[in-house]
Amino acid sequence: MxxxxxxxxxxxxxxxxxxxxLPTGAELTSIIQKDLDFAIDRFGHLSIGNGDWELKRAIEILSKETKVPINRYYGVAQQISRNMALAPSIDNYLDTHKENEYLVKVGKLAIANAIIKAERGSTLTxxxxxxxxxxxxxxxxxxxxxxxxxxxxxxxxxxxxxxxxxxxxxxxxxxxxxxxxxxx
Incomplete structure (x- = not known):
């Protein structure tokens, strides 16, 4: 040195x-699992469940900007949430599903949302x-x-x-x- x-x-x-x-990788998967825990009711409307409202809003903006139906993004959000308990990491999960651009976008939004929230509560805030x-x-x-x-x-x-x-x-x-x- x-x-x-x-x-x-x-x-x-x-x-x-x-x-x-700030969260470890394993803690990050748990946070993302909870933040993306959205449910679609029988009328096709989003029920927040345990999900994160800020992340929901970000997904809505993404849907509008990309002109992709919101339910496609909510569907992959549910998929990510269901699978985080068994994923080695969010990075690994996104890499495994890299051909699914909708899933990757939602996954990256979830990562950014979780890190920003964690940074707000860190000792460096x-x-x-x-x-x-x-x-x-x-x-x-x-x-x-x-x-x-x-x-x-x-x-x-x-x-x-x-x-x-x-x-x-x-x-x-x-x-x-x-x-x-x-x-x-």
Missing amino acids: GDSERTNVIVVGAGASKEFE IDDSNIYNRLDFSKTKNTWAAVFFKIIAAKRDYTSFVSALQNITFISFNYDRCIKQFFL
């Missing part, structure tokens, strides 16, 4: 955001009442990112610290934006 001439690549594995109160628009680092002091930051900052003046940061590239296997939020 200390060699400023070397470019450092940090690979962040799936689940590294758990410390920031900036409270709207925070007039300085700054993170509360006391909530993250024991995370891997804080430890990594301390290692980078140790025994460096500001200029060499910034130089060290410029030589780091992150490769992340996480959907969320924790790394960017923490380091920026």
Whole structure:
């Protein structure tokens, strides 16, 4: 880490955001299963069931923009929901069904919706009442990112610290934006 001439690549594995109160891959499949738990009544109308209203609205917008009947999207939403309990991951499930563009679109909407909701509740959220628009680092002091930051900052003046940061590239296997939020 200390060699400023070397470019450092940090690979962040799936689940590294758990410390920031974001879901693991297994938890994400459970969230998506619940969020897509829509039901169609005998008249063809949507019953929200356990589903998520924001996700329902996003699917309605998708239907209007693509001019695809809403029931086609609700049908794949039900399919995803029913199968999440046995899916190794949402990524794996979407890859298995990549030929079904409707399913993939709904799956990606469900991922984005779940991550956005989780980010709002994470330790990296900036409270709207925070007039300085700054993170509360006391909530993250024991995370891997804080430890990594301390290692980078140790025994460096500001200029060499910034130089060290410029030589780091992150490769992340996480959907969320924790790394960017923490380091920026």
